Amino acid sequence: MAHVDRYKNVSAGSPKAAGESMAGAPARAITRRSFLKAGALGAGAIIAEQALGPAAGRFGPLATARAAGAPAPAGHARPNFFFIISDQLRLDYIAAHGCPFIYTPNIDRLIGQGATFYGSHSTNPVCCPARSSLMTGRMPVETGVISNARPNIHPSIPNLGQWFSRAGYECLYSGKWHLPETYPLDIPGFRMLNSGAGQGDLNDTIVSDDCEAYLRNRASDRPFVLVASFMQPHDICYWAIQNDALVPRELPFESIAAELPPLPPNNKIRPKAPMRVDSARGPDFNTMQWRYYLYIYSRQIEMLDANIGSLLDALEDTGLAGDTVIFFTSDHGEGAGCHGHVSKWYPYDESVKVPFVVSCPGRVQAALRDADHLVSGLDVMSTMCDYAGIQPPPGALGRSLRPLLEGNSLTEWREFVVCETHEVGRTVRTAQYKYVHYEGDPVEMLFDMKNDPWETKNLYEEARYADVMKDHRKLLGEWEARMKPVA
């Protein structure tokens, strides 16, 4: 099937990525030295976007594409920031990322104007923990928000609104917060445009209208941080929860039969996994039900896309676009039938990989598609601070993406990102591998993400990967030692 071909890994012309095996043997290759070498390879592999064609990996091409003639960064005064947050949007369910059964012209427009990162990971693929990181630049174990049941950011840690208000920014918020309340009347550091309400099909139009009204009627001459926090495509949760009622066993509308997305190739594949991953089961859907579920999820993403479109129009109409850096991401992804899962929570890519797009004509290179750098929700705070010319909050862990966004070469970047899951689970993602460890569980996971992007073969017990396992356990140990959990 065509869409599966598009998701195939590594085109023949792609450069060897960091640690990629040259002769079928597992490559350890996660030392800083080898990573730098791989980075140099990546830098030499800049190709025109239009030459990428369909040869994308599961989550995009494995080479950085950069449009010729992209503008040089401008040296303007402090820019505005417009932070668009989605809920439950997978990285690969975007037309510009190669998804053939979805129509996202506005997100595609944003991606075309700016930079998109295929190595983007949520810090914890569930609402509250991920949002605590987006708002602070700290890992959930540090903010104290390690699950939806513990949704309060520790009061000693400033959020984005508090930090930028101190720097003279006007900070405004509309939509879902969920730290702790879903729709609070007040958020520290922000002026509320509207608290939002209900599921995505109601909330998102409110959020979009509020933000558009603010942009079109704005009177302040202070720079702003505006957050538009949308719910879609989170409404798909209710199709999973109420699956008997909402997902009939026979297709209710025969006219859409030809439009149903195909099943993902790993729909029925469940690798050996730690208990908390293995014990979870998605709905008992037949093939048609899964495909109908994916169809509905796709339409909910298109609802999000339309609301983003009116805000991009407002920025352009008001002349703010050139002075406003847009960030677009999601708290986590969606199972969408991969490994038989729906929703989030899991260390698999469908759950942890999220869009990360930054755009600002004149400041951010246009049509930059980066697959060489691992990025994290932690990086929003640090990147905004860099553009604003202020220091990140004490303890912020993220990296500024600004050098990458402006097309500057870097001699050093992080070797790995970490995702937390289920309070006691930790995932270490390096250039080639994904390693998963749950405290107290003897079953670990190791996937070769370059050669098995759909995560079908858990390699952790194979003797020839012993050194790879050892390397990744060491990275995780060093990471844990860096964490400063709040009491």
Ligand SMILES: [Ca+2]
């Ligand atoms: Ca969520």
